[in-house]
Amino acid sequence: MIEESVIHQGMAFFLEHLPAYLHLILSSRVDPDLPLARLRAHGQLTEIRTDELRFQMGEASQFLDKMLLSSLSEEALLRLMGRTEGWIAGLHLIALTMQKRADYMAYLETLTGSQRYLLDYVQEDILACLSPDTRDFLLQIAILSRLDAAVCQAVTAAPTKAVSQQQLALLERANLFLMPLDEERRTYRLHDLFRETLLSVLHANQPERVSLLHRRAAVFYEAERQWTEAITHALAGSDFSMATRLMEQTVEQFWLRGEAESVARWFFALPELSVREHARLALTTALYLLATGANTVGPQSERYHQQARQLMARIESVLWQGHNASSEETSPGSLAGDREVKYTLLHWRLRLLHLYLVLSEVATSGDYGRLSRRQQEIEEELEHDEDLVWQMVPLACTFALHYSIRQEGARLLPHLLLAQERVSREAPSPASYKIRQWMVLCAIEAGRLHIAYEESLTALNLFRQLAGYTLLNGYFQLALIQVLYQWNRLVEARNLLHMLLPVAKAWQQLDLLTWGHVWLVKIALAIGDHLLADQSLYELECLMQSAPFADYPDRMPALRAEVWLTQGKLEAAAEWAESIIFPQGVWEGSGPYEALPVVIRIYFARRCWAEAVFLLERWRKHLDRPTNVRITITYLAQLLVALHQTGQRNQAYEVVARLFALTEPEGYLRVYLDEGEPMRQTLEALLTSHSQQHEFAPSIRTFISKLLAVFEQEQQGVGTSLAAPTPKPAFSSAQQASAVFSAPDVSLTRREQEVLRLLATGASNQDIAQTLVIALPTVKKHVSNLLGKLSASSRTQAISRARALSLL
Secondary structure: OOOOHHHHHHHHHHHHOOOOOOOOOOOOOOOOOOOHHHHHHOOOOOOOOHHHHOOOHHHHHHHHHHHOOOOOOHHHHHHHHHHHOOOHHHHHHHHHHHOOOOOHHHHHHOOOOOOHHHHHHHHHHHHHHOOHHHHHHHHHHOOOOOEOHHHHHHHHOOOOHHHHHHHHHHHHHOOOOEEEOOOOOOOEEEOHHHHHHHHHHHHHHOHHHHHHHHHHHHHHHHHOOOHHHHHHHHHHOOOHHHHHHHHHHHHHHHHHOOOHHHHHHHHHOOOHHHHHHOHHHHHHHHHHHHHHHOOOOHHHHHHHHHHHHHHHHHHHHHHHHHHHHHHOOOOOHHHHHHHHHHHHHHHHHHHHHHHHHHHHHHHHHOOHHHHHHHHHHHHHOHHHOOOHHHHHHHHHHHHHHHHHHOOOHHHHHHHHHHHHHHHOOOOOOHHHHHHHHHHHHHHHHOOOHHHHHHHHHHHHHHHHOOOOOOOOHHHHHHHHHHHHHHOOOHHHHHHHHHHHHHHHHHOOOHHHHHHHHHHHHHHHHHHOOHHHHHHHHHHHHHHHHHOOOOOHHHOHHHHHHHHHHHOOOHHHHHHHHHHOOOOOOOOOOOHHHHHHHHHHHHHHHOOOHHHHHHHHHHOHHHHOOOOOHHHHHHHHHHHHHHHHHOOOHHHHHHHHHHHHHHHOOOOOOHHHHOOHHHHHHHHHHHHHOOOOOOOOOHHHHHHHHHHHHHHHHHHOOOOOOOOOOOOOOOOOHHHHHHHHHHOOOOOOOHHHHHHHHHHHOOOOHHHHHHHHOOOHHHHHHHHHHHHHHOOOOOHHHHHHHHHHOOOO
């Protein structure tokens, strides 16, 4: 409470002349006006502040046990600690109310800052002690979840940012529940429960100011292109016109970032008149929710579907009421006709959404006949709408039917290439990104690795220009991994997976997580890392138990058998192979196609060559198919080995001509290497044979020689690729060795590790700031620290050295 400067000067003089054996203890709510910085720098100051004073879990549990009649459950204690953040007075006041409640958890679920004891305490013990200016500043900025001088100036209408910065510094010095979010003390947040209490005071005492403050914040955030904050504050300020305008501008961005749920949530906050006026946007949001659900599994997918149903139901209700009201009005014929056209289009889109929902449910249930009928219904409705986004619905159904179920993705590639050419004439949009994704997947099925590689790189480069995380980013990374695997660039593929999996886990993209672990198992087997293969297989099995795909459990036994085979557990693998019964009719889903190559390899390992030929010939109609070159290539490679080993040379020469025509231009290697020693022997025999009847062209003989060289390098543990030149490392192997031995004990903080991982994905400083929710100057400081610790002069060099040191 002391403000007299003479007293502070006297105390400072006293401190500077203290004898060595004398210690002074000061207790204060605010930082005293003393030379604390100098004392801190000289090591003469010990500080006990908020972090030390707040209760930890054990302390809070002991404290509450003394106040409450019965102990809190762990879940209730966690919730209470999350709300109070260890604030002892807050815990005490809430516990006083809980003494009168029987159901602690029910009370905590509804706990807000408007709790009576908290309100009284904050108003009487905190706000009443502040100057009117400081109290008014606190109440105004309580509407903000993040604070800095610029937004505080905008909301409070302060004359300059400096004034707001001074107020923030004053609040921090006064220990008024202000939490710094960066080391530079530029960005802050208020303690959540304290902020809620301030909002309750504001609503009770100055309700007329609330909307104005929110609208000021919305205008500020729109200028800063911080759309989530701008829309949230526009809705809170009841500026529905601004909110819907911003939602229309940004709905595509939110979908690309996997945040369609946010737009849906905002729609539920709109009044019915706004919903009716923006029904198209609402239906597009429902479409994006369903599209997001298509990339997820289990409860997560159901949540998206449920939200889409709720949104559709509200639109149907509003449209019905609005149509009845408008039909009673008298209006010129042209206006009535326009309104009727609008309602017809909206009802058609609603019907399309309902069909899309049914399609998703059918695909999950495995009723493929019903799926085909629904797809035909959707295609019949296509002529009603020329909007590119809605054209994606029938295309998505066609993709699901042909790519996922019938395993004939190559059939779609020409159509997707034409669609991509058409949409490329316009600005990039969700539809164009989705078409590119489907095109990349179908290119892999068509054996067109170069198309898949180039289009994936193009998409990833486009995504880097977008702010923040992008929902589809991981799918293009996964496509790259598949191409790199076939090109035998295994280390690159593995490193890309190590970047992909943590992000997919953080965003709960369970399909990406599942496929990522599948490819990590395959890569681990290819490089001989059996421990990594076992770990990835275990992670995959856990994922299957928590959120199984409709079709993936059929793949798991084949993958497990492949691990057994590679690890030399031939008896277990053979027992599995003997239990497999392939369906006699149409093969739907991917299970049989994944199982049969593994069964054939088990036959090869047991030298059952005739049995392998019999099995391959028996299922030729399923395996030799131009609509899926990926399956065909594996089939031809295995048939070549089986024919050679059974002495059927003429048939083998016919097969090898087709196989090389498909694989040599695209740089396939793993399709040969995965068949192991039997394939090497076959290639060697083909190269040394001198049959005039089947004389190979020089280019084919050259390709065989290269393949044999790759086999030799594989045996020596040296990977190689014929598909494309491997990028040169940022520094030589000698420099890498020097880096490893000169800095073996590089120690990174948890935050530096997070920044490093994001740097390795190509993220910019702004991307990192948004992902980690930290200020841009803080990111720059972390990057600078990383460069220093890794003795690197650039990001590229830092990433290379981090990989050399196994930090990534």
